[in-house]
Amino acid sequence: MIRVTLPVLITSVVGFLLVIAFFFRGFDRVNSDLSEYFNIIAAVAFILGGGNLLRMHLDKVQRRRPGWPYSIVTVIAFLFTLIAGLFKVGNSQGWTGPVEAQGSWFNFAYDAMFNPLQATMFSLLAFFVASASYRAFRARNVEATLLLVAALIILLGRTFVGGVLTSWLPQPLQFLSIPNLSNWIMSTVNLAGARAIIIGIGLGVISTSLKIILGIERSYLGGRES
């Protein structure tokens, strides 16, 4: 009952009410209250995430799993940031100031650690994309060739060079210039492909949501079905 029936019931009722709130007037309150509940659960989920992380890494340290010294780094960094943030340590405006106020420890954790680390992680991708371009993108067949040609036109067309390269084209043929071609690809062929994908995925979401609300689809509860 608690494991299956009650959750399915909650899901159905909540989902059904929100669909009703969309199609009928006078359900604004239901819509905003349920959204608020969801937002609060989403906020609590971050606490759950932190708790899980802490438990996992402490476990790794305790059992001396491979790489456990690094787990100590994670635990210390986590606790430092958490304490700095929850107690607003070093916050010049005291409790009423925003948690990320200049000069606070939490702000230091963001500015000196979080910010550069996340930004650099993503900038690594520039290198990978370069080496993938060189070593993996081969015009192996018609499909891959189309992909590569479109990519090359876009890459050139979205910079100044594309225009310069085809500036010799006479006026009546200017529609073939690289910037025009790249804009054309984006707003016609790309649009068509993206729209087909969006409609397809949209139908997938509609069908899954419908099955969830009706209690047919229950794999989100984890484990095998009864």
Place this chain on the structure above:
Amino acid sequence: MTLGPWLEMWVGALLTLMILSFLYRDNPFYRFAEHLFVGVSAAYWMVEAFWTTLIPNLFGKLYPPMVAFVLPALAKNPPQISRIIPLLFGVLLLLRLVPRFAHWSRMAMALAIGFSAGTNLVRYLESDFTSQIGQSIRPLVVTQPGFSLGGTFSALVVVLGTLSGLVYFFFSREHKGAFGRVSRFGIYVLMVSFGAAFGYTVMARISLLTGRMEILGRWITHGFQFPG
């Protein structure tokens, strides 16, 4: 430069270099920086969720005097007892951390999934299905104001491209004969849009690298002027 920002700049620059060292090969500096990131980011999300959502939207509404020490502006608002419901669900969710009661967290998951299913159903129906059909309905002959060959060709490409792309995603029919040829054209259309996505992704990654290099440049030019 004062000590605080100077220190921030140095820590930031060193961590940047540690991550970049991954390009040479996996190494202890990279792993240190990576694990530091995991810890800081988890706590960061948790702290911000606590101060910006749980305090004002949950406790600040449930019983405003409770948050008076951080949000004095709300202290005089009337309490909203109905907020006990999300509080209860929040506590249920946290029971996931206690193995014996872990299954109770399903109640909170159920509410969240019901919310997503209920809202996604109608929003996707509206924005990603119905409106997309509506936006595709356009005259196939374009005049501006005289007959435009280019415009007509583009309009045809959009409509036929969308249709053949949809045909490619048809599963309950064998892709043979005319149907197969349309689906073939559909995959070509999809490939061109993947090409566009590829070009744009390359653009994005390069931009991020440029931004990072600017920061490193600032460190090289300003970081060695010691605070004094």
Place this chain on the structure above:
Amino acid sequence: MSPAGGSLFDRIGRVDRRWIYVAIALAVIIPLMAKLTFPVITTPIVQNIFDKLDSLPEGSRVILTADFGPSTVPENMPMIQAVLRHALHKKLKVYLLTLWATGIPQLDLLEKNVLAADFPDRVAGTDWVNLGYKAGNQGVINSAFSDFPGAFPVDSKGHDVRTLPIMAGIKRLADFNLIVGIGSGFPGVKEWIQFGGDPAHVPVAAGVTAVEAPLLYPYYPRQLLGLMGGLQGAAEYEAALVKRYPEYQSRSEEAIKRMGPQTVAHLVIIAFIVLGNIAFFAGGEFKGRKRA
């Protein structure tokens, strides 16, 4: 696998990836140091956003969202700064908010670099407001849809929003005139269209990272009135802004300046693709694969 040694093309095909990394780093660093820039021409899809903001009457309400974190600041920050400058110049009421916890520091940067620096005369709570972050992704938009002050009870400084002059008369999302979503993923522009613009009938304009851009084209022009895609989109908006209001030239050309290294890096990547394919067709790999 082809044997060691082999033809020149085989060797080109097997070059250590670290040389490629060096090449791409140099392609960015050298133009950056040389301060190489190119002219930028604004395309219609970006110009639409500029024209919309430019045509809004004074006092119109504009939601400006920073749904991005530090990782995509180089692309998103110039966009949001240019739009904010433009909106404040036109004396529009600006409501800053974010659906990303990592967006909070970005809003703080905007307060520091745009509001305090360029528009010190504008009053917080009257001309603009920073509503900060709320957890809940699309749920936040959905609750703001029917009860805006309920979703954002306090601003980022802890003021009760019902006491702020800028919030007078705002009950729901439909009371706004424009939503400008600057984002880099989920939740972001797509969610603002689905949960905000479409149901509330508020026009949505967007600036997104280049990765996101191609998939948003299907919403343009009816559900999305304009789209800035990546750094180039940001540079185009800056170009439009500077063209109309030259006084912002010194402050608002961040993206235009970064397009220099961007252009060179694109050329290097194109060269890589072409070279790689030459090696593929001329070398052993292609023939080897065919056999398999």
Place this chain on the structure above:
Amino acid sequence: MRQTWKNPRSLFALVIFVLLLVLAPRALHQFDRRHANLFVVLLIVGGAILFYTFRAQRGVKYFIRKIPGIAAIEEAVGRATEMGRPVLYVAGTQDLDNVQTVAGITILSSVAKRIADYDAHLEMPTSRSLVMTTARETVKESYLSAGRPDAYNEEHIYYVTDEQFGFVAYVNGYMVRQRPATCIYMGAFFAESLIFAETGHSIGAVQIAGTAMPQQLPFFVAACDYTLIGEELFATSAYLSQDPKLIGSLRGQDFGKAFAMFFILLGSILTTLAFLSKSDALAQVSQWVQGLFTIKSS
């Protein structure tokens, strides 16, 4: 009678009945007319999805076209056996709440059966601990049904780390050192798609990928030998698992696509004709059709 409680359909009927009883009287005249067209579309498309799902659950067989990638997977497993090198399987980097991960696990179950048949070696690092647990269960079952429970070793299915680049670093290292002959990526991927695909390509592995993340598809398409695009991932999981729920709703979604195509074509032809003939009657009809798919503002 316990069964009735557990049966989702009777439970749902009860919920609907009670809700309708409470809401119907006041709701009827509060129907938001602006959304009437959406309501009709929902009834038609949603109705079709449910119709086919229920029919499939009652045992009606529906055809699903064979997706070429499926044959490619079999071949690739055979190749790994011949070469005596492992098959690497990555079920995306997201958790079980993502449908793509679920599809990845469903596909894994038949791939594992093939691997057990061929007596090849399966290696599966995961980025979420729940995915590891589920994958172990799934693979164990596959080995059992292939009659090779002795060959199953759960240590080859293991959790690495939740952190995106930490996971990438591990998998990359594994590929370069162990040189798997076949790499299969099925699930939700983000930026790591390109790193996996490129590394796999550089070690000369046969690569088969499937994802519904549109932004990542280009990298898989360009660097892998075969790629399941978007919905094909779900279709493959339906095809391989033969789960009536999945097959039925896939069929219903096809109906939705046909619906969309029909009205796009009809609407475009009508507007074109109206435009060319300048006939008022045609213009009205075409506007009406277009109006069906337009969101109405108040």
